[in-house]
Amino acid sequence: MNEAKIKHALGEKEMIRIEGMHKWYGEFHVLKDINLSVRQGERIVLCGPSGSGKSTTIRCINRLEEHQQGKIIVDDVELTSDLKHVEAIRREVGMVFQHFNLFPHLTVLENCTLAPLWVRKIPKREAEEVAMEYLNRVKIPEQAHKYPGQLSGGQQQRVAIARALCMKPKIMLFDEPTSALDPEMVKEVLDTMIGLAEDGMTMLCVTHEMGFARTVADRVIFMDKGEIVEMADPETFFSSPKSERTKLFLGQILNH
Amino acid sequence: MHTDPPKADAPRGSLLTDPKARAWTFQILSILVVIGVGWYLFHNTQQNLANRGITSGFAFLDNSAGFGILQSLIDYTERDSYGRVFVIGLLNTLLVSVLGIFFATVLGFLLGVARLSPNWLINKLATVYIETFRNIPPLLQIFFWYFAVLRAMPSPRQSYSFGDALFVNIRGVYLPAPEAAGGLVPFFVSLALVVVAWVVLARWARRRQEATGVRFPVIWANLALLLAVPLLVSLVFGKPFTWSLPELKGFNFVGGLAVIPELVAITFALSIYTAAFIAETVRSGILAVSHGQTEAARSLGLRPGLILRLVIIPQAMRVIIPPLTSQYLNLVKNSSLAAAIGYPDLVSLFAGTVLNQTGQAIETIAITMSVYLAISLSISLLMNWYNKRIALVER
Numbered sequence: 001m002n003e004a005k006i007k008h009a010l011g012e013k014e015m016i017r018i019e020g021m022h023k024w025y026g027e028f029h030v031l032k033d034i035n036l037s038v039r040q041g042e043r044i045v046l047c048g049p050s051g052s053g054k055s056t057t058i059r060c061i062n063r064l065e066e067h068q069q070g071k072i073i074v075d076d077v078e079l080t081s082d083l084k085h086v087e088a089i090r091r092e093v094g095m096v097f098q099h100f101n102l103f104p105h106l107t108v109l110e111n112c113t114l115a116p117l118w119v120r121k122i123p124k125r126e127a128e129e130v131a132m133e134y135l136n137r138v139k140i141p142e143q144a145h146k147y148p149g150q151l152s153g154g155q156q157q158r159v160a161i162a163r164a165l166c167m168k169p170k171i172m173l174f175d176e177p178t179s180a181l182d183p184e185m186v187k188e189v190l191d192t193m194i195g196l197a198e199d200g201m202t203m204l205c206v207t208h209e210m211g212f213a214r215t216v217a218d219r220v221i222f223m224d225k226g227e228i229v230e231m232a233d234p235e236t237f238f239s240s241p242k243s244e245r246t247k248l249f250l251g252q253i254l255n256h
Numbered sequence: 257m258h259t260d261p262p263k264a265d266a267p268r269g270s271l272l273t274d275p276k277a278r279a280w281t282f283q284i285l286s287i288l289v290v291i292g293v294g295w296y297l298f299h300n301t302q303q304n305l306a307n308r309g310i311t312s313g314f315a316f317l318d319n320s321a322g323f324g325i326l327q328s329l330i331d332y333t334e335r336d337s338y339g340r341v342f343v344i345g346l347l348n349t350l351l352v353s354v355l356g357i358f359f360a361t362v363l364g365f366l367l368g369v370a371r372l373s374p375n376w377l378i379n380k381l382a383t384v385y386i387e388t389f390r391n392i393p394p395l396l397q398i399f400f401w402y403f404a405v406l407r408a409m410p411s412p413r414q415s416y417s418f419g420d421a422l423f424v425n426i427r428g429v430y431l432p433a434p435e436a437a438g439g440l441v442p443f444f445v446s447l448a449l450v451v452v453a454w455v456v457l458a459r460w461a462r463r464r465q466e467a468t469g470v471r472f473p474v475i476w477a478n479l480a481l482l483l484a485v486p487l488l489v490s491l492v493f494g495k496p497f498t499w500s501l502p503e504l505k506g507f508n509f510v511g512g513l514a515v516i517p518e519l520v521a522i523t524f525a526l527s528i529y530t531a532a533f534i535a536e537t538v539r540s541g542i543l544a545v546s547h548g549q550t551e552a553a554r555s556l557g558l559r560p561g562l563i564l565r566l567v568i569i570p571q572a573m574r575v576i577i578p579p580l581t582s583q584y585l586n587l588v589k590n591s592s593l594a595a596a597i598g599y600p601d602l603v604s605l606f607a608g609t610v611l612n613q614t615g616q617a618i619e620t621i622a623i624t625m626s627v628y629l630a631i632s633l634s635i636s637l638l639m640n641w642y643n644k645r646i647a648l649v650e651r
Contacts, residue, residue, distance in 0.1 A: 064551050090557040101552035104648050105570045114566060115556035149648060160552075167556060 010218070011040030015171055015202050016061060021070035023056065030056050031067070032226045040170075043203045045213040045234075048223035049249060054206045057223070058173045061204070062093045075170055091119060094164030098176040100156045102148035108135065108159050109144040112166045120167065127166070134162040138192050154185030158192050165196075172196065174205040208253055214238065222246045301618065316614045317342070323609060325600050327516050338610050345605035346627060352522055352591045352601060353631070357584055359527035364534025364583075369564070371539050382535065390532040395593050397529050402521035402597045409517075412508050423502055423509060429520055430502035433513035439489070443496030446489040450481050457481075518599035522591065530587045534580060541576035542568055573646055581639040585632050592628075602627060 016038040023031040031053050038044060046054040059065040060072060063079055063086050072079040074089045103111050112131035116122050122130075135141045138158035140151075148156055157177055164172060174193065178186045190212050197203060197216045207213070213220050213234055220237040222230040222245075230237065230246045241247050271277045305312055317339040325332055328344040329351065370382035389397070407426060410416070415425035423430040461472035490496050502512030545568050553563040595604035607624040611617055 062555055064554060087557055087559070090555060093555070095552075095555035097548060097552060099548055101546075101548040103549065103552070103567055103571075105646075115558060118562055118566065119557040147648070163556070173555075 010042055013040040014038070015040050015042075015075055016204075017071070017073040018057075018061075019071040021057075021060065021067045021072060023053075023060065023065065023067045023069075030226050031060070034070070034228060036221075036228070038171075038202060038204065040202055041200045042218050043197050043201075043216050044205065044219050044221060045217040046204065046206045046221045046223060047208060047210075047213070047249075047253075048229075052223040053226040054221075054223045055175050058175060058204050058206055061171075061173060062090050062095055064095075091167060092170045093173060094167060094169035094171070095173045096157070096160050096164055096175065096177045098179050100148070100153075100160045100180075102156055102160055102163070104148050107145050107147055108140070108151070111148065111159060112163045115163075115167050130168075131162070131166050134165045135159070137165075137195070138162045139188075152185060153181045154188045157181065157185075157189045161189075161192055161196070171202045171204070174203065174207065176206050176208075178207065178209060210238070210250075210254060222249065224249070310615060312616070312618065314619055316616050316619070319614070321610070321613075323613070325605065326598065327519065327600055338614065341610055342602075342606050342623065345600060345602035348600050348605070349588075349591055349594075349602040349627075350631075352519065352526065352594060352599070353588045355523045356526040356530065356587045356591065359523065360530035360534055360583070360587060361580075363527060363531035365538050367531060367535035368538025368542065371535060372542055386532045386535050388532075389528050390536070392529075394525060394529045394590050395596060397525040398522055398593055398597060401524045402517065406517035406521055412504060415504070415509075421501055423504075425509075426517070427508065427514075428517045429515040430509045431513045431515065432499045432501050433511070434497035435500045437495045437498045439494040439496040442489050442493040443486055446486050450485050453481055453485075454478050516599075518594065518597050521597060522594045522599050526587055526590055529590075530583055533583050533586075537576055537579045537583060538572070540579075541572035544575045545571045570646070571648075574643065574648065577639055577643040577646070581636060584635050584639070588631055588635065589628065 014037055016036065018034055018036040021031055021034040022029070034053075034057055036044075036057075046057065048054050056065055060067045061074060061079075066081075067079075075092050077085050077088050079085060079089060102108075103114070106114065109128060109131055112134065113124070113127040116127040116130065117124060120127075132141055132144065135144055138161055140155055140158055140162075143151060143155060143159070148159065151159065161177075177193070178189050181189060186209070190209060193203070193205070193212070194216055203216075205212075205217075217234050219231060220234050221228055222237070222241075222243075224245050229243050230241055232241075237246075238250065241250060318337050320335050321338050321341045322334050324334055325341070325344060327348060329347045330340075330344060332340060332344055367382045367385060370378050371386065373379045373382070406428075409424055409426045412423075412425045412427060415423040415430075417423050421432045457477060458474060461474050464472060486496075500511045502509040502514070549567055549571065550563060553567045558566070591601055592603040594601040595608060598604065602624055607620050611620040614620070
């Protein structure tokens with residue numbers, strides 16, 4: 001992977017603001033006082049041991065999970081139980097999942113045009129043109145008329161990225177996008193994500209790919225037991241972490 | 257060059273433990289047993305028939321039946337043949353099956369979705385419905401609708417009336433019926449023209465959308481066509497139908513369409529009973545679609561109704577279809593319970609009355625059984641074809 005840092009300028013606008021967010025699963029306190037502000041074009045990598053609440057945090061941003069306390073503001077819209085707000089935010093926030101979650105009964109092209117047609121309500125031809133453009137970007141235009149079941153894992157994940165991009169989102173959330181892939185397919189997906197970062201997309205990415213964090217991230221966040229333990233730029237984060245827990249975690253994943 | 261495989265002079269064990277020899281022996285033995293039993297049954301039947309002086313064969317189908325039938329979809333008088341009685345019974349069975357399958361499917365899908373609803377009340381109502389009707393034997397439900405509900409209706413003079421067009425009393429349900437009038441032919445011609453117009457319109461709208469991106473409200477235009485054209489035609493050429501309303505004359509109703517209580521009871525009971533099973537089938541099908549699908553659809557901003565329609569149901573269908581087929585088969589076969597309340601279905605008419613009158617047990621039972629077999633196989637074939645069509649493409 002290209003280790004040279006991708007340079008870019010951050011926008012002035014604050015895209016995501018999370019203030020004092022708490023969440024419980026019954027008695028279990030999964031998220032404890034999360035505070036985070038993300039500027040336009042900023043790339044954030046979240047890491048931490050499993051069960052630390054990193055996926056839950058980003059899933060709260062498009063309300064796949066509900067937070068019970070605190071405030072989340074996405075693109076100037078506050079996330080409440082108001083369905084209008086939830087839908088408005090989901091239109092602007094794309095998400096890529098660990099297990100791709102492509103729709104197996106639709107072709108690759110139909111996967112990509114479904115939401116633009118039914119949510120954005122744009123003409124079919126235009127939706128297909130946009131979809132082909134993004135399929136070109138993730139380098140699989142020739143698979144457009146195949147079904148997800150006929151593609152490799154890496155190809156499926158690239159389709160999933162294209163599908164999210166077709167809604168022209170302002171923010172992209174990645175929930176362990178490479179964890180379910182065979183090692184030789186990780187690179188093609190990471191390259192796609194780096195390309196996206198170069199275009200200035202605001203990104204929040206839960207991943208253990210530390211090379212990706214070094215190259216792409218503006219900030220790396222380490223979470224443990226539902227708390228943000230450490231938040232720093234990648235150089236500081238990897239060379240001189242402050243907390244013992246971060247050092248232990250980095251030691252485990254970098255040396256194996 | 258082609259070489260023959262070496263002759264089988266490989267060492268062999270005893271014939272008793274040789275798998276090939278054993279397989280052959282068992283197969284030959286079973287065939288002999290089947291043939292033996294079959295021959296015994298045939299021979300025994302022939303002898304008994306001969307002893308009692310019963311002639312076998314299908315000639316009895318041409319004899320005059322000589323009894324009345326409660327409901328027939330085709331013209332029938334007592335002088336008509338047993339063959340015609342068979343057709344009437346078959347049509348009555350098919351009528352109950354088609355009505356039952358239609359209502360059970362609609363009700364079942366609604367209940368299945370309702371039982372998954374996050375709304376507490378809807379969810380619990382669906383659960384109570386399913387758990388109640390699934391666990392009561394279908395015959396009891398038929399009795400309930402027939403004896404407890406429809407036989408408890410008032411006499412024709414005290415009928416429950418709905419807008420003076422629909423009447424319910426102990427003799428059944430009376431509905432308004434359309435009767436042909438002067439404008440009937442132009443009316444049907446205009447309907448055919450509307451269908452042609454739909455096809456043309458759909459093509460034009462699709463082409464226009466692909467070219468310019470502008471959407472055309474096809475559904476509303478189609479509805480408008482369907483309402484406006486026949487209405488105009490009937491204004492010009494005269495009414496296509498006159499509605500014949502049921503009217504109380506003396507002690508009973510005349511005119512309109514009379515639906516006998518037996519048909520209402522059996523249709524209600526079978527639809528409600530089978531709907532409970534179909535609801536569970538639909539629920540399991542929907543639950544079989546992974547939660548990730550819902551999450552992906554939500555993250556794209558799709559609304560719950562659209563997620564169900566575009567993402568969940570199409571995938572759930574492939575899980576639902578095979579058990580749904582067996583529910584349809586059950587419904588068709590359960591329709592023979594109609595005999596218990598005297599609805600003239602195939603079993604009660606043909607394998608009942610006709611068998612008793614003619615004594616041709618073997619023939620009537622054989623015909624009846626083959627008919628059910630044919631209906632069931634047709635449903636299976638149709639559903640398998642549909643299932644194949646919607647199956648997912650895998651690698």
